[in-house]
Every structure is written in C-alpha cells, then in structure tokens.
Amino acid sequence: MRAVVLAACAAMGLSGCAAERVWAPDEEVAKATYRHDGPPRLTLYTMLNNNSGAGAHTALMVNGSQRVIFDPAGSFNKSRVLPERNDVLxxxxxxxxxxxxxxxxxxxxxxxxxxxxxxPDVARRTEQAVMSYGAVPQAMCANSTSNILAQVFPGRVNQTWSPRKLADEFAQLPGVTERVLREYDSDDNSKVLDDWNPERERVARAAN
Known part of the structure; x- marks a missing residue:
C-alpha cells in the first residue's frame, strides 16, 4: 500500500512531499490569522484519480480558534504565499x-x-494536534492525517496509508456531509495559482 500511495503522490505532482521544516515568524502568523464565523468544523479533502479512483492526497481544514489547513507533504504553498509552519497553512x-x-x-x-x-473542544484538540504534528515526509499525507483523526475519534477512524480508506471511514461519522468538486483544466494546475492575486489577499488581511 505504501508503494501505491507513493506512486500516486508522485503522479499528482506533489513535489513538496519531502519533510521540509518550515516555520513562519510569529508576526506573519498573527497578521494572517483568520477567524471564520461559521461553526467549529473539520473539512477533509481527498484528491482522487479520475481514471483509477485511487487516492492521491489528503488534507484537513480545521475551523477552531482560527481557520487553518493541514496540508501534509502538499505543494499548494510552494511559493510561500501563505504563512506556514510545518505543513500547517x-x-x-x-x-x-x-x-x-x-x-x-x-x-x-x-x-x-x-x-x-x-x-468547540473537538475543534480545539484537532487544531492543537495539527499544529504540533511537525513536518510530514513524502507520501505520508493520509498516514499523518489519519493519525490525528484516530486520536480525535478513537475506534471510529484508524490510521492508514490510504487517502480513500480514510475518506470512507470519515464518511461514517454521524453528521458528515459530502460533495465532489470536478474541473476540467489541464494537468498543469499552475494556472490556478497564476490567476490568484495573493497581493490582494494580503491587502485584505491587513485591512481587517
């Protein structure tokens, strides 16, 4: 299974899968803090191959005291647009x-x-867990995320290497809602980041 996950991760172009330690300064993290007015919430993202159905990446957004994304071994923030601390954006x-x-x-x-x-307590514990987890090595996105969720939901979510298996177990928790996002852009997903205006995002954060 580990070999399958590693191959899928490589195929998706997650070049940031190596355990790279990143630690944004306190000032940058404080300035970027965003508190969403919605309920305390966990959002599990699972990237699935359209041809094989295999899982390629897992990430977890936590809305607790602030909203963060645990993007273990991910490539989304490779340009360091967002403050990051060891895979937490x-x-x-x-x-x-x-x-x-x-x-x-x-x-x-x-x-x-x-x-x-x-x-609020579950959100707080999950937030603390992702912030203290540390940098995640290559191909361990589902393994690290499921490790955290297994602590939060013992006996209901198990640690696994498989993004798809983790999504299936998470789906069994009472209250989970689900949707699937499909887009038909080319595999060169850099255009999404090129179209994003991070400077405008920084100005908006500074104004708050």
Missing part, C-alpha cells in the same frame, strides 16, 4: 479555501470535500 479565508480546492481539481483528479461540524 494560516490565513484560510474563503478565497484561499476556494483556490485550494480548485488547485487540486483538474481533468485527471477530482476533490472529495467532507465536512463535519464538531464541538
């Missing part, structure tokens, strides 16, 4: 969330988006 505004999902959806991959409203 800060400043996840609605625009950033939209760009993140569209970045991963293209003609060869679709994105399964599963949302679960949780108690």
């Amino acid at each position: 800060y400043g996840i505004t609605p625009q950033v969330e939209d760009v993140y999902t569209r970045y991963h959806a293209r003609e060869t991959f679709r994105v399964k988006v599963q949302k679960l409203d949780v108690s």
Whole structure:
C-alpha cells in the first residue's frame, strides 16, 4: 500500500512531499490569522484519480480558534504565499479555501470535500494536534492525517496509508456531509495559482 500511495503522490505532482521544516515568524502568523464565523468544523479533502479512483492526497481544514489547513507533504504553498509552519497553512479565508480546492481539481483528479461540524473542544484538540504534528515526509499525507483523526475519534477512524480508506471511514461519522468538486483544466494546475492575486489577499488581511 505504501508503494501505491507513493506512486500516486508522485503522479499528482506533489513535489513538496519531502519533510521540509518550515516555520513562519510569529508576526506573519498573527497578521494572517483568520477567524471564520461559521461553526467549529473539520473539512477533509481527498484528491482522487479520475481514471483509477485511487487516492492521491489528503488534507484537513480545521475551523477552531482560527481557520487553518493541514496540508501534509502538499505543494499548494510552494511559493510561500501563505504563512506556514510545518505543513500547517494560516490565513484560510474563503478565497484561499476556494483556490485550494480548485488547485487540486483538474481533468485527471477530482476533490472529495467532507465536512463535519464538531464541538468547540473537538475543534480545539484537532487544531492543537495539527499544529504540533511537525513536518510530514513524502507520501505520508493520509498516514499523518489519519493519525490525528484516530486520536480525535478513537475506534471510529484508524490510521492508514490510504487517502480513500480514510475518506470512507470519515464518511461514517454521524453528521458528515459530502460533495465532489470536478474541473476540467489541464494537468498543469499552475494556472490556478497564476490567476490568484495573493497581493490582494494580503491587502485584505491587513485591512481587517
């Protein structure tokens, strides 16, 4: 299974899969902090191959004291547009969330988006877990995310190498809603990032 996940991760172009330690300064993280007014929520993203159905990447958005994305071994923030600390991305505004999902959806991959409203305590514990997890090595996106969710939902979510298996188990939790995002852009997903105006995003954050 590990070999399959590694191959899928490579095929999707997740060049950031190596465990690279990144630690944004306190000032940048504080300035980027975004507090969403929605309920405490966990959002699991699973990127699936349109041809084989195999899972290629897993990420977890947490809406707790602030909204962050745990993007283990991901390539979305390779240009360091967002403050990042060891695979945790800060400043996840609605625009950033939209760009993140569209970045991963293209003609060869679709994105399964599963949302679960949780108690403030569950959101707090999950937020603390992703922030303290550390940099994630190559091909361990599902393994690291499921490790965290297995601690939050013991006996209901198990640690696994498979993004698809994790999504299937997460779907069994009471209250989970699900949608699938499909887009038909070419495999060169850099255009999504090129069209995104991060400077406008920075100005908007500074104005808040």
